[in-house]
Amino acid sequence: MAESQFMYVTYIRTTPEKLWRALTEPEFTRQFWMGTTQESEWTPGASWRIMKPDGRTADSGEVLEIEPRKRLVLKWRNELFPEMTAEGYSRMTYEIEEKGETVKLTVTHIMEKSGSKFIKAVSTGWPMILASLKSLLETGESLASTRHWPEGM
Amino acid sequence: MAGDFDKTFKALVAPEPRLLLDRLHAENGQSLGQLCEGMEMTRQAVTRHLKLLEEATLVVPIWRGREKLHYLNPMPIHEIAERWIGKYERGRLRVLAELKTKLEGETNG
Numbered sequence: 001m002a003e004s005q006f007m008y009v010t011y012i013r014t015t016p017e018k019l020w021r022a023l024t025e026p027e028f029t030r031q032f033w034m035g036t037t038q039e040s041e042w043t044p045g046a047s048w049r050i051m052k053p054d055g056r057t058a059d060s061g062e063v064l065e066i067e068p069r070k071r072l073v074l075k076w077r078n079e080l081f082p083e084m085t086a087e088g089y090s091r092m093t094y095e096i097e098e099k100g101e102t103v104k105l106t107v108t109h110i111m112e113k114s115g116s117k118f119i120k121a122v123s124t125g126w127p128m129i130l131a132s133l134k135s136l137l138e139t140g141e142s143l144a145s146t147r148h149w150p151e152g153m
Numbered sequence: 154m155a156g157d158f159d160k161t162f163k164a165l166v167a168p169e170p171r172l173l174l175d176r177l178h179a180e181n182g183q184s185l186g187q188l189c190e191g192m193e194m195t196r197q198a199v200t201r202h203l204k205l206l207e208e209a210t211l212v213v214p215i216w217r218g219r220e221k222l223h224y225l226n227p228m229p230i231h232e233i234a235e236r237w238i239g240k241y242e243r244g245r246l247r248v249l250a251e252l253k254t255k256l257e258g259e260t261n262g
Contacts, residue, residue, distance in 0.1 A: 005182055007213045007224040010232075011157065106213070127231040134232075143235065 004116035006123045008107040010130050014137040016069040016096050019103050022137055023072070023094060032132035032142040034149045042066060048074055053149050056080075061089060070096055076109075080153070084118040087111060105130070157209075158236075161229040164209035169194060170202040174211065177225040184220055 012019060022028040026037035035053035040046050040063060049060040061075035072094045078084035090111040097104045107126060111119045132146035164170055176188060189199050203223065206212035213226045 005224065007181075007215070007226055008228050009210050009213050009226045010228045011210075123227075127227045130228060131231050131235045135235075 003110055003112050004114060004119035005108065005110045006119060006126065008105075008126050008130055010105050010134055011099065011102040012105060012134045012137050013102050016098055016103055018137060019096055019105060020069045022133060028136070030147075032136045032146050033129050034146055036149070042068075048076075064091070078118050078121075081121075084121065087113060087116055087118050090116070090118060105133075157229065158233065160209040161211065161233065164205040164211055167202070169198065170206050170211075173199070173202055173206065174225060177212065177223060182215070182222045182224050184222055188223065 014022075022032070024038060024042065029036055029038060030053075033050075036050050036058065038048065038050045040048040042063060044063055044066055046063045047060070048063050049057050052058050057079045059076055059078050059080075061077055063072070064075055065071060065073035074092045075089045076092045077089045078087075088111075090109060092110075093106075093108045095104075095106040095108075097106075107130065109119060109122055109126070128143070128146055132143040136142040172192075173188060177183060180187075185196070185199065185203070188203070189196050192199060194202075203212060207214060209229060210226050211229050213224045215222050215224060
């Protein structure tokens with residue numbers, strides 16, 4: 001199959017509303033997503049970008065599908081590393097489902113290219129970010145290692 | 154949650170499911186047929202192990218048309234690591250693990 005794909009599923013004791021806010025609002029993303037903030041109108045077709053703490057764009061793209069508290073699909077390209085920028089756009093999907101007292105979050109990240117360097121790079125980042133997101137929503141505190149942008153990146 | 158850790162450890166007790174995870178780690182998104190290839194296990198046994206792995210969300214199925222593809226989900230194992238291996242220990246442990254791999258590689262190779 002000529003594509004690279006990763007899946008991450010985590011169950012979080014929270015509500016779809018809180019999870020949605022945590023994934024999109026700067027006051028939350030700063031805490032568990034390496035100090036980053038995102039900028040978008042959050043409507044279909046709107047541009048999207050995620051910025052490092054110093055304001056530089058780390059990744060950019062477009063909102064492909066959006067259904068607040070349920071589903072978000074982003075066109076996503078890395079802007080920091082030329083070899084990854086050259087791979088073009090990937091597709092990232094959040095799916096949020098309420099399951100009793102928990103919420104199931106599924107993150108899918110696909111690149112229509114086998115052996116993608118970008119997908120390999122994000123595949124080590126996502127588990128840390130998502131574990132920290134879970135910790136933040138369940139305990140009020142994110143994981144210390146995810147509160148700052150990694151040195152040298 | 155404690156119940157989730159129980160499921161994760163239970164699914165990983167036998168060597169066969171761990172082998173299936175290795176196969177998915179090498180190539181993600183395989184069908185049951187692909188996973189059965191070259192395995193010294195019946196299709197039924199592979200199905201049974203996959204079911205346990207799915208219940209523990211270590212493996213996530215995705216339907217593509219009529220084909221069910223299996224993807225490795227790193228989250229449960231990451232959560233185990235996060236709970237028992239301190240965030241500050243990780244860097245040092247990674248260096249040690251890399252050293253071990255390198256030294257063992259040299260001995261074996």
